[in-house]
Amino acid sequence: MVGLINNWMTQAEASLDDSKQPSWLQLKRQTAQQQLQQLDDPSRTLELWRYADVSRLSKSLNSVVAPSQSKSADSGETDLLIVLNESGYTCIGQQPEWLTIQSLVEMAAQDWQDITFDQETVVNLANTLLVQSGGLITVKTTQQPVHIKLVYDFADPEAWQYVRNHFNIAGGTKVHITEQHQTGRINAVNVYRLAAGAELIRQQDIQLNVAEQFVSYNQFDTAQNVDVVNMNHHIGGSLQHHHHVVNFNAERSKYKSGSINKSFDDNNITDIVNVNHHFKYNQSDVTHRSIAKDRSQIFNNAKAYVAVGADQTEIEQDLKNILLSPDAKIFSKPELEVYTDEVVAAHGSTIGALDDTVLFYLQSRGIDIEQSRDIMIESFEREALVC
Amino acid sequence: MLKVDNVFAKAGEKEILKGLSLTVKPGEVHAIMGPNGSGKSTFGNLLAGMPYVTPQSGSVEYMGKDLLSLEPAERAAEGVFLAFQYPVEIPGVNNMYFLRTALNAQRKYRGEEPMDSAQFLRMVKQKIKDLNMRDDLLKRPVNVGFSGGEKKRNEVFQMGVLEPKLAILDETDSGLDIDALKIVADGVNHLRSPDRSFIIITHYQRLLDYIKPDYVHVLADGKIAKTGDKSLAFELEEQGYGWLNK
Ligand SMILES: Nc1ncnc2c1ncn2[C@@H]1O[C@H](COP(=O)(O)OP(=O)(O)OP(=O)(O)O)[C@@H](O)[C@H]1O
Numbered sequence: 001m002v003g004l005i006n007n008w009m010t011q012a013e014a015s016l017d018d019s020k021q022p023s024w025l026q027l028k029r030q031t032a033q034q035q036l037q038q039l040d041d042p043s044r045t046l047e048l049w050r051y052a053d054v055s056r057l058s059k060s061l062n063s064v065v066a067p068s069q070s071k072s073a074d075s076g077e078t079d080l081l082i083v084l085n086e087s088g089y090t091c092i093g094q095q096p097e098w099l100t101i102q103s104l105v106e107m108a109a110q111d112w113q114d115i116t117f118d119q120e121t122v123v124n125l126a127n128t129l130l131v132q133s134g135g136l137i138t139v140k141t142t143q144q145p146v147h148i149k150l151v152y153d154f155a156d157p158e159a160w161q162y163v164r165n166h167f168n169i170a171g172g173t174k175v176h177i178t179e180q181h182q183t184g185r186i187n188a189v190n191v192y193r194l195a196a197g198a199e200l201i202r203q204q205d206i207q208l209n210v211a212e213q214f215v216s217y218n219q220f221d222t223a224q225n226v227d228v229v230n231m232n233h234h235i236g237g238s239l240q241h242h243h244h245v246v247n248f249n250a251e252r253s254k255y256k257s258g259s260i261n262k263s264f265d266d267n268n269i270t271d272i273v274n275v276n277h278h279f280k281y282n283q284s285d286v287t288h289r290s291i292a293k294d295r296s297q298i299f300n301n302a303k304a305y306v307a308v309g310a311d312q313t314e315i316e317q318d319l320k321n322i323l324l325s326p327d328a329k330i331f332s333k334p335e336l337e338v339y340t341d342e343v344v345a346a347h348g349s350t351i352g353a354l355d356d357t358v359l360f361y362l363q364s365r366g367i368d369i370e371q372s373r374d375i376m377i378e379s380f381e382r383e384a385l386v387c
Numbered sequence: 388m389l390k391v392d393n394v395f396a397k398a399g400e401k402e403i404l405k406g407l408s409l410t411v412k413p414g415e416v417h418a419i420m421g422p423n424g425s426g427k428s429t430f431g432n433l434l435a436g437m438p439y440v441t442p443q444s445g446s447v448e449y450m451g452k453d454l455l456s457l458e459p460a461e462r463a464a465e466g467v468f469l470a471f472q473y474p475v476e477i478p479g480v481n482n483m484y485f486l487r488t489a490l491n492a493q494r495k496y497r498g499e500e501p502m503d504s505a506q507f508l509r510m511v512k513q514k515i516k517d518l519n520m521r522d523d524l525l526k527r528p529v530n531v532g533f534s535g536g537e538k539k540r541n542e543v544f545q546m547g548v549l550e551p552k553l554a555i556l557d558e559t560d561s562g563l564d565i566d567a568l569k570i571v572a573d574g575v576n577h578l579r580s581p582d583r584s585f586i587i588i589t590h591y592q593r594l595l596d597y598i599k600p601d602y603v604h605v606l607a608d609g610k611i612a613k614t615g616d617k618s619l620a621f622e623l624e625e626q627g628y629g630w631l632n633k
């Protein structure tokens with residue numbers, strides 16, 4: 001069988017000498033190509049792919065039915081709607097003065113963030129090799145908080161779309177960025193660079209139908225006094241794989257995230273958060289609430305690394321999981337890797353069914369069993385709502 | 388209203404109810420006393436439909452219906468209410484939301500219009516007054532962080548809002564201070580009417596000073612061992628349960 005790496009290589013050949021792309025980008029892609037030649041195809045032996053069926057990445061999605069109806073690309077409460085599709089970023093309506101957008105072709109080489117992908121993150125490395133769309137979005141304002149919604153809306157449901165988004169958030173800027181999936185089979189790498197005093201609320205809303213797939217790697221790099229709130233909704237899909245990496249690159253910043261993962265049928269969802277406390281006085285607080293039904297699987301984890309000398313670090317990891325059927329599986333184990341003494345850390349994880357005594361209590365007041373379950377699940381999810 | 392006929396039932400794997408019979412007519416108050424572990428809560432749980440309690444034989448007729456064939460939520464909508472010996476905490480679910488959802492689910496089952504939030508609020512405010520309930524508790528998640536006594540009072544408050552036809556109070560008086568005991572008794576007396584019945588499980592006759600029972604039963608070893616009037620409660624309090632075996 002021809003492996004995934006081979007597929008990626010073949011696909012890249014057609015576009016590697018794309019004269020429309022700047023030479024620095026072609027060089028990055030060639031480097032990724034060389035790196036990939038040294039690596040093995042992703043498989044269950046990888047920590048990050050242990051509890052998902054990685055072979056689905058290369059399967060045809062011919063079972064794709066209509067796109068999920070509940071999604072709508074309206075701007076809602078937002079100040080700006082940006083649609084990303086085969087022809088790049090499009091602002092719907094007037095582009096505000098606090099925002100600039102540059103496509104991959106337009107952006108400067110030094111604005112591209114190199115990320116060290118390795119065997120574990122080989123699927124994200126493919127993103128560098130095959131990147132076609134994305135670019136740089138810069139937000140700079142000292143006014144009110146602004147709200148941007150970025151919608152993935154690719155016409156082709158079958159072909160993988162390799163998307164690289166760089167978000168530069170200027171010092172003191174308060175911004176809320178919602179990333180939402182509408183259509184398309186996406187492999188995205190998102191880099192959020194936050195200058196001193198920036199405040200980011202980032203929302204990832206990935207709700208997929210049974211056949212759809214979405215892979216994302218999300219990196220947050222903070223200067224000092226930065227505040228990041230990261231709210232994730234991951235619902236359904238043949239395969240969802242999300243990896244969040246937070247790098248505290250200075251002191252006194254906060255990262256708070258909430259993830260709600262819900263799987264049905266034979267969905268595979270992976271949601272990993274790695275927080276790297278490289279410096280002192282940073283706080284991270286990670287909450288996951290996951291619910292698996294039918295034959296689906298969820299792998300969700302939080303790992304915090306605290307470097308030597310990164311004193312006064314505060315870490316919280318709270319992972320709770322509910323299994324709604326005997327065939328569903330969830331794996332979750334918070335991890336700490338600490339190389340200093342002055343750390344306050346709390347972590348816990350549980351996996352179980354819905355509490356029978358609560359379920360009966362609700363029913364005994366006249367609420368039928370289905371609604372009682374819904375109420376319990378809703379309140380469980382609410383614990384992970386961070387914004 | 389309720390006719391329990393020779394019921395045998397298990398709690399988990401264990402045979403607990405062994406030939407229990409009891410008839411409750413509309414408007415009556417029945418007190419059930421009995422030693423720890425004799426099956427009092429199991430009986431209350433059986434009536435409410437707790438899944439751990441499985442009937443083996445016998446029958447329970449409630450307002451002309453086969454009670455044991457109904458789902459727990461259906462029983463509630465038909466007017467059965469159990470005040471739990473150990474009320475359950477429901478994190479994340481606000482008391483008011485919970486009660487309105489419950490009330491409207493019952494109304495829907497009975498083919499009645501749902502109560503809108505304004506109507507509901509008005510009704511609840513009145514009940515808070517009637518039952519001397521602390522209204523800040525209602526803004527909190529159900530029973531979370533409530534003291535033992537507050538949980539019991541919340542059960543009585545729920546009973547007041549849901550207005551059941553048959554209310555079973557499982558040791559609602561245990562752990563209450565004397566003022567709270569009066570409030571709970573007031574709550575029950577407030578609801579007493581010719582078409583409403585109560586089964587009151589208790590260890591103490593003092594509650595029966597405030598709620599006058601029509602009958603006092605002793606439940607021992609899974610069945611009704613003795614039935615009397617209020618004086619039986621006094622006798623039990625003075626002599627314990629030992630003499631029953633003689
Ligand atoms: N789910 C269960 N599984 C197994 N045994 C149970 C279960 N529930 C109750 N029991 C047992 O059934 C017996 C009767 O319990 P029950 O709670 O009905 O007693 P009670 O009369 O209410 O006692 P108390 O006065 O202490 O409240 C006890 O021995 C108890 O341990």
Ligand SMILES: [Mg+2]
Pocket residue numbers: 427428429472557558
């Ligand atoms: Mg009991």
